[in-house]
């Protein structure tokens with residue numbers, strides 16, 4: 057039987073948005089491959105404590121705060137590893153590497169070094185996913201007003217939009233989505249369309265967003281670059297993981313104006329539900345831009361919002 061290994065690894069960002077990779081030394085498995093700093097969890101240690109220890113031993117830095125992010129399993133020839141990825145939120149000290157043959161600060165859009173450890177492909181893809189998702193509500197404000205709000209938000213740096221217009225019939229949804237895609241392209245932003253794979257493909261969106269019901273009925277992941285789904289329960293989250301979704305939305309975290317009588321999950325329950333998942337999770341439901349840190353400390357990749365995404369800054 058292959059041995060099972062728990063590993064903690066950290067994504068360390070610096071001020072210009074680049075993140076750190078290390079090249080494995082010549083006396084290890086996969087020598088020359090690139091990895092996130094980290095290492096094995098020792099008996100009696102939590103993955104977060106292991107990461108703090110490893111980053112001190114490997115890089116000589118003292119980590120003050122980590123955020124749980126994604127957990128993935130991979131079978132190597134030598135071991136079956138479970139990788140607990142964290143984002144390193146606060147650290148001190150100067151980097152002095154003690155274990156890698158080289159270090160490199162890389163851009164999330166396109167890391168230039170390689171090859172990467174085989175388990176890390178989905179992690180690098182997840183890093184490309186923006187932290188904020190704006191969800192449209194043209195059904196409420198009208199298509200022209202929504203497009204104007206999108207232009208303003210794109211100009212202010214929004215990089216991910218979900219077109220969600222349950223009131224539009226297919227032709228109208230197609231025309232509206234095509235408008236959103238053409239505007240987003242000019243800003244290098246991604247668009248996922250909620251409303252079926254056909255519409256998403258027809259308008260050449262970057263991806264498709266599935267409802268929880270569509271997710272539960274799905275047999276295999278559609279072929280678009282980004283496929284995500286809305287989830288409310290652990291069973292839906294597990295189904296999304298099994299089908300290889302690139303991201304999910306989980307909510308409602310707080311009480312929202314659209315569902316006033318419905319209690320929110322709250323951050324504690326949110327954190328419990330997302331623990332150990334292999335894909336990034338956006339927190340959704342009554343959130344404001346400055347809820348970002350709270351969400352990430354609870355294990356979210358970022359936040360998704362309707363109203364607060366389109367409010368004038």
Ligand SMILES: Nc1nc2c([nH]c(=O)n2[C@@H]2O[C@H](COP(=O)(O)OP(=O)(O)OP(=O)(O)O)[C@@H](O)[C@H]2O)c(=O)[nH]1
Pocket residue numbers: 063064065084085086090091092093094095096130132135137139173174175176
């Ligand atoms: N640190 C780190 N390990 C990773 C990443 N991705 C990944 O698959 N791994 C795997 O997780 C394990 C990390 O263990 P390690 O770095 O403590 O140990 P190692 O393989 O160098 O061996 P050793 O400590 O026994 O000498 C290795 O099997 C490695 O291939 C990653 O991004 N960072």
